[in-house]
Amino acid sequence: MDFTIDSEQKALVKAVRGLITNVYESSEARREVTKTEPGFAAWDKLAEMGVLSLPFEASPVEVSLAAEELGKVIAPDPFVEAIVLAGGLIEALGTDEQKKQYVDAIAGGEVLPILAWLEPGKRWSTQASVTFADGKLNGVKAPVVQAERADLLLVTAALPEGGTGVFLVEGATAVETAVTNDGSRAATVTFGDTPAVQLGEGGDQTAALEVALDRARIAYAHEALGAMETALTTTVGYLKTRKQFGVTLNTFQALNHRAADMYVALELARSTITWATIVAADEDTTPEQLATAASHAALQVSVAGRHIGLDAIQLHGGIGMTAEYSVGHYASRLLAIEHLVGDGEFHRARLAATVGDHDVFDPIG
C-alpha cells in the first residue's frame, strides 16, 4: 500500500502547475477568460506540454495528478470532459482507423471531442432515448458541455436491436448553448436525421461506456480535490488576515472549528479519491471494482465538496458571495462536477445495490 508519487510524477505536477497558474494567474484572469468565447484559454499550452496526451500514454495516476492541478485553479478547460471521457472512449472503442484519425489530433489539441450522453429529464443513465437507425441520429441531448466548440461529438444512442451504441458526428448540428453555473458552456443538441457513423465495431457498447464514465468520475474527483484544497487554503488565509471587532477572525473559536471540520472532510476525501485512482491504475481491477471505487470517490466529492465549498463561502461572509472573489467560483465548480457524473444520492444508491453482498468492505483486499 503506497499513496506516494515518484519523482517523475512530482515533476509532472510541477510542470502542470507552472503552466496553469501562468494562464489563470488570478481569479480575475479566469473570470475574464470565462466571459469570452469559448470560455477557456489553456488548451493549446496543455497540448504542447503533452497533458492532453496523458490518458493515451500514461496511467490514471498521471491523469489524476494533472486533473488535480487544473482543479486547484478551477481551470475551465474541458480536460476531463474532452480528453479523459470522450478521448478515452475513442481509445477504448475506436477502430484502428478511427484511432489513427483522432487520437493524435485530440492529444495535439486540434480536435476537441465531447461525449453527448446526458438527456433532458433523465439523470445519469447510460440508457439512451436518442435513437440511431439507418445511419441517422434522432433525438435531443442535454446538457452537452462545450458542444458548440466541439469538433467531434460522440453521441450515445439506442440501437434498433436494443442496447446503447456510440456514434460520431462531425460538424454542424442544431445547438443551443447556455453558460453553466461554473462559467463553462453547455448546450442542448438536437439531432434530426443527423448522419453519424458508429464508433468502433458497433453493437451494445454500454459496458465500455460505463468504464469510461467511471474513469472520468475518478479524474473529476481529483479535479474536485484540487478545488477543495484551494477553497480551504483560501479560507484559512482569510481567517488569519480579515479583521472584525478589532481582531483577526481566527480569534474566534467557532470559526476555527469550522475550518478544522473542512480539513477533516478534505483529508478523508483525499484518501478515498487517491485510492480510487490507484484502483483504476491497477491492471487487475475488474469493471465492477472500478465502478465501486468511482462511486466511493464520487460520493466523497458530493458530500465533502458541498461541505467545503459552501463553508468556504460562509466563513468569508459577504465577500464570499461576490463574483469578484474566488471562493464562490470554487463552490460552483464543485457543484457542477457533482452534477456532471452523478450526485451523492446517485452514487449512494449505486453503492447500496451491492452493500449487502459483503460483510466488511476491504479496499485493499
Added chain:
Amino acid sequence: MRLQLSAEDQAFREEMREFFTTQVPQDIRDAVINRGELTRDQIVRSQQALNAGGLAVPGWPVEWGGKDWTQLQRHIWHEEMQLAGVMPPLAFNASMVGPVIATFGSQELKERFLPATANLDIWWSQGFSEPDAGSDLAGLRTTAVRDGDEYVVNGQKTWTTLGQYGDWIFTLVRTDPDAPKKQMGISFLLIDMKSEGLTVRPIELIDGGHEVNEVFFDNVRVPAENLVGEENKGWTYAKFLLGNERVGIARVGDSQLHLASAKKKAKEQGVFEQYASRIADIENQLTALELTALRVAAGSSGDKPHPASSVLKIKGSQLTQAVSDLLVDLEGPAAITSRDTRVFLNNRKVSIYGGSNEIQRQIIAGTILGL
C-alpha cells in the same frame, strides 16, 4: 502508488488473522462480537492469550516484549484484532503506563512491573483526570508531599475507567505547588490501590453501567521508589504517554465489525432495502477512514505521530457513534430494553475522552492550519 499491501505485509496480515481467530478463546470473541460486557476474567484471559503469542505489547522496547514493527504493521495488528472480535490489550497497561515505565523508569521499576503489566497480572488504572482538570489536565490538584522515604498523597481523581478492577494506579500528582507554571511541579507516581487511605467510589453512567470511578486519596503513603523518572518531570512523561498511543485511535476494525452485524440484523428483520442507503453511506465514510488510517500509518516515520491523528480521532468517534446509532434504530421498539441502546448511550463517551473532539479541532486549527 500501489494498491495492495507488499507481499511481506500481506503475509503479516494473514498471520495476524490466523492467530486472532484461533488463539483467543471463542467465548470472549463471541462476547465482543455480540457487544456484550466482558468480565474482568475474560479481559485478563484475552490479554494473556495475546501475550503468550508475543502480541500483547508490540509497541514496547524489544527487550521488554515489544516488536520492531513498522507503523503499518502495528496498524494491521490492531485492525485485524478488532475485526476478529478480539479486545485490544488493556490500554492502561499496554499503551499507557507500560511505555512510560519502559522509557523513563529505573531498571528496578522495569523489572518489577513490566512483565506483570504485559501479562495483565497487574491491572493498572489511570489516575490523571480530576474534577477540575479534564481536558485542562495541568490544572490538577492532588498533592504528594515528600516525608522521608515516602510521599503522602491527598486529593481526588475521577473518570477512573474500570478502577474497580485495578490493582495499581498510575497518577499525576503535584509535588511542587510553587512551580512557576501549572505544567511544572507535577510527578508521575505509581500507587498500590490496596494502600490504606485509598478508596474507590463507583460512578453510575447513563447506560446504567459502572465503568468509571472516583478515587480518593486520604494521607496515602507511597514509597518514594514508586516515582517514575524524576520528581517534577511528570508532565513530560504524561505528554509522552498521551502522544504515544495513536495506533487504533480510529477504531475502524471495530466499526466495520459492528456494521457487518447491522447488515445481518437488517436482513433478518426484512428491512435491508430500507436501510441500504444509510448503510452504504456509513460504509463509504468508513472506507475513507480506513484509507486515511493507512495513509497515516504508512506515512508515519518512527514513533512520531502524524499530524492527521486528530482527523482519525474525530471521524473515528463519529463513525463509532453512527454505527451504534444504526444498530439501535434496527432494534425498533425493542430498543427500549436492548443492550444496543446501552451501548449507544455508552458510546457518547468516544467523542469526549482522549481529548474531546472540540480539543481535536483546536489541535487541527492550531497545529495543522496555523489558525
